[in-house]
Each structure stands twice: as structure tokens, then as C-alpha cells.
Amino acid sequence: MAEPGAGPKIWVFVEQDGGRAHPVSWELLGAATGLAEQLAGGVVEAVLLGHAVQAIVPEAFAYGADRVYCSDDPLLAHYRNLPYAIGVSQLVQAHQPEIFLVGATHLGRDLASSIATRVRTGLTADCTELSIDPQLKILAATRPTFGGNLMATILCRQRRPQMATVRPRVLPLPERQPGRVGELVRAELGLREADMPVRLLGFEPAAGGADIEYADVIVAGGRGVGGPEGFARLAELAEALGGVVGASRPVVDAGWIGYEHQVGQTGKTVRPKLYLAAGISGAVQHRVGMSGADFILAINRDPEAPIFQVADLGIVGDVAEVVPELIRQLRARTAGAQGGSHA
């Protein structure tokens, strides 16, 4: 049996933006810890690139990293494909990880495919489940394919590292262990601005800034909501429930609400405690993004709508009637509770 810490390296890319780590990084550290336990002497290592990112290092330890490779460079302040891809690939070649996990965010998908191509290895995109194949002792990376109609488990037998991207919110957040320590390795990547073909001229933050990925309550609407006015009412309902608004793709395409609200295969994966689906048929491309919710309440006037197959509770009825009634009853409760607190 190998010494602890001397075995295969399980790597996680720590995604950050302006010094704030993306929580998917911690979800991946949780998964990496589980994988390392199944591989003799496996160690969990994190890769962190950016500028003024020191504060993230102890967080990476707290979420399970045994070692952090950190490159802090003004050139890395904003993500760009080339410096990140060159830098991380160098580290991969120098340290030879066995497995390398990256968040399936816009940044992560852009970066991971470039790294995999540079080091000529296999990359499995948008995984929903990671495990170690008990016989082969290699990564078994499971992902939905053909629009979520089929699940496929992908193996990378020979090349290393075995790479996978995983969407945010698919894996649980591990418990944070404050005070947990590890080793910090500072990495000099030798990058030069003059070699970079792309320059960031500006950034416009998404309007509304809806952060549906990490919301506990999502009130989502589809074509059955009828139009932008219907969405205004959903926003009221979301507010009454302390949640945010989600949407199906056609309503985003129709411009009833911004793309950052879209749930599903080409939108976001969400895992709220409550997902209320109003006037959404429940096409497989929508379901893959929301079926992990703890509780799904569907409102649809068609009793045969596929959304009812994944709903914990269904209301067969008209959205235009049910949503206002939900708001009314919630407000009545709020008013009642307020009255009560004065008594």
C-alpha cells in the first residue's frame, strides 16, 4: 500500500472571478476527495490561477485540497483562453496528475478542451456522476447525451490525466473544514502579455444578475405563462416565496426574460429545494437541468404533460388562475403571520 500522499494526484481547477471562487470548485474538491479515497494513497490537489487570489488558498484547503498550485500574475487577472491554457498545461506536464476535474462553466468548458488538446488526452464533458471503476481503477465519468435521452459512462484508459468537466450544482458541496491546512506551491508560468492574441476591452454584467444556479427556490415559467406580463406575476410569486425566476428556452428565445434565467441542457443546471414549473411541458432538455430539485411542483393545464412525470406534486389547471391564487394565499399567510407576531 502506497504512503498517503504519494499516490495518484486528483486535480481540481479552482475557478475564480475577481478573487471570488466559483462554488463549483468546492463541489469538485468534494468529488476529488471521494475519488482519492478509492485510489491507494490518492492526493487531492488544486490549481489556482489569477491575480490577488491568495485569500482563496486557505479556502481550497478547507474544502479538501492537500496541496494548492497557485500562480498569481496580473496577466491572469481576467480569464483568457490562451494564458490559462498554456499555464495549466505546463503544470499538468510538470506534475502529471492522474485525474483532472474542471467546472463545466463557460470558463471551464473553454479551458478544459484547450488543455486536453494540448496534452492530447481525453475529456468528458458535463458529467453528472464520477466514480472509480472497481476493476480498472480508472475514472468512470457519466454524462447525459442525445439531449438527456441517454446516459453514457465514458472511460479514458490510456492517456493521462483523465479529464472531466462537471456542471455546477450537480455534485453536493462538501463540508467546509476551517483551519484545515495543506501545502502551497507557487508556480512561475513565464507568461508574457506580448504573446497574447486576445485582449479584454470591457465587461457588461448580466442585467438583473439572476443567480438561479444557487437559489433555494425557483419559480420557473414556460410558454404556458403566456407572455412577459405572465412573467411579471411569476416574479411576484418568486418574491413571495423568497426565490428567483427561472425559464424554459422558448420563452428566453422569445425575449420574455433574459437568457441568464434559462434552465436546462443549454441553460443552467439547478438544484433548488423547491422548483415550481408553471406552464412548462417538461421536455427532456428542460428536465435535465432541474430534475435534481428536492421538490418539484408543476402547474399545467394538460394532465398528460411530461413535467408531471418528474413532479412531486402537480396542479392540473390554468397558470393564469393558479399563480395569482398562490400569490393571494401566500400574502394572506404573510399578513396573518404579521398580525400574529404583534399579539
Place this chain on the structure above:
Amino acid sequence: MHTIVAIKQVPDTSNVRINPETGTLIREGVPAIINPYDVHAVELAVRLKERFGGRVTAITMGPAAAAEALVECVEQGVDRGILISDRKFAAADTLATSYVLGSAIEALNAEDPVDLLLFGLQAIDGDTAQVGPGVATRLGLPLISYALGLESFDPVARRAVVRRKAERGVERLETRLPALLTVEKEVAEVARAPLPNLIRAARYQPELWTAEAPLRFDPDHIGIKGSPTIVGRAYTPPPKTPGERLRVAEQGLAETVSQALAAILSAGVVESLGPVPVTPQQEVSHG
């Protein structure tokens, strides 16, 4: 100016069904379409040709039937279509695919220098979004993925400014040309094909490239041999047992909604449906 667009023919996954016994795809009756993102990539290329002149080449690696997809590209305004097709390419993963497309693009670039490469954001059969970045990396070209549109494009100064959809907003990126973009649908609205294109497409025959001619692809880098990943197992996700269905028509509106709220409460998925902050002022008053 010369633009190359990589397109893929895919089954229309919104119509795909799975045989529940075998867990395999039922392909019969599933129409093959051009990957929806790629149609927008072609459109952008055609728009740029209208403005700056030059040529648009569409390439695809796929089965013989994918020739149809290239003919549709010619209808849309593409000048030349190349089908890279050979049994030896079968079962390629994204690494092998990016090798083949990258090598083909290098050869085309030697004939007629390329200013811009356009790929779809992702193909809807696999949704990997890996092939475009893979090709850019192989060719050593700047990559901008999730491109939403061109703010400026200057083939003479060889510079472009591209809007890119990032996690929390939109980036404005300046790149030198040639560059490779993977595009979102917003990049160009698809217009109806003009009649002369339709006439030309009616008799257009795409060029066929095999594994040996006109290029010799390295047999170690194509097909199964060139693909580090393999599918170990494929299965249909197990169905969930659906929950109860309350019917407004039977129970009345107020009663149905009240039962649903009670169910949400007892499931413990919201803190409480009691005092919820409806407006910021009320939040303060709850202190």
C-alpha cells in the same frame, strides 16, 4: 477574405426516442438536421462575405449522408463544401475529430489563406463544446468561445472585436485575425435563401475527402485509434415515480392551491410560508 465553417449533421434530438428494452436510440424517422448552432455560423460567414467579398468553405466530417447538409449550406450561400468521410474516421471522439478538422483546415489554408474559422458552440447530439476549442488549440489560433456577435471586423488590419457570453455577463474581446469563434445563435439571424443559391445548390456536389486522399491523415490519430475516450456503458435514466396530481376542475381553485401550499410546507423545502419578506420595508420591520 476566406472563412471556413465547420458544420455537423446531427439527429434532431428533440425528436429522439429511446427503446426502453435495449436502451438504444431509435433513429428511424428521426430527421437529420444541420446542428442548429452551425446554421448561424454559416449565416455569419455569408453576411461577412457580402460585406467584404471572398469565399466561404464549409467542411464536415461524417457519413455519406452528410453531403446533404453541405448542399443546404450552399443554399445558404456557401461557395464550397467538403465532406470528409471514411469508415476509418468512425467512433472519433473530440480529440480525433479536432485532429481531422484541424488538418483539413491547414490544407485549405495553404491553398487560400483563412481569415476566420467559425464553429457552432456545441453539437446537439453530444453537447461537448470541445471540438472548436480543440481545433483552435491545434492550429495555434486565438479562440473565442460563446461568441454572441461581432462588434467590428477588419480583414485588412486583421483585427476583430467580439462579444462573448461569459458566466456573469458579456465580455468585449479584441482579437487578431485569423481567429476561431464558436458561436451562439445570436451571432446572425438566418435569412431565407435567395433563388440563385437554390439553383446553384440543386446541382452542387460536395467534394469528398477520404482518409487517404487528397490528404493522408495519420491512421494513429483518427477513428477509434485516435480517440482516448470510449463509451463504457450507455443506459436510459431510470424514471421517477410521479407524485399526486391535484385538479382545479375537480377541487376548485382555492382548495387546490391551499393543498399545494400545505404540501410544500410539510415537505420542508421552504423555511416557512409565514412571514416572507414581500418588500424591503417589511423585511426591516421583521428585523
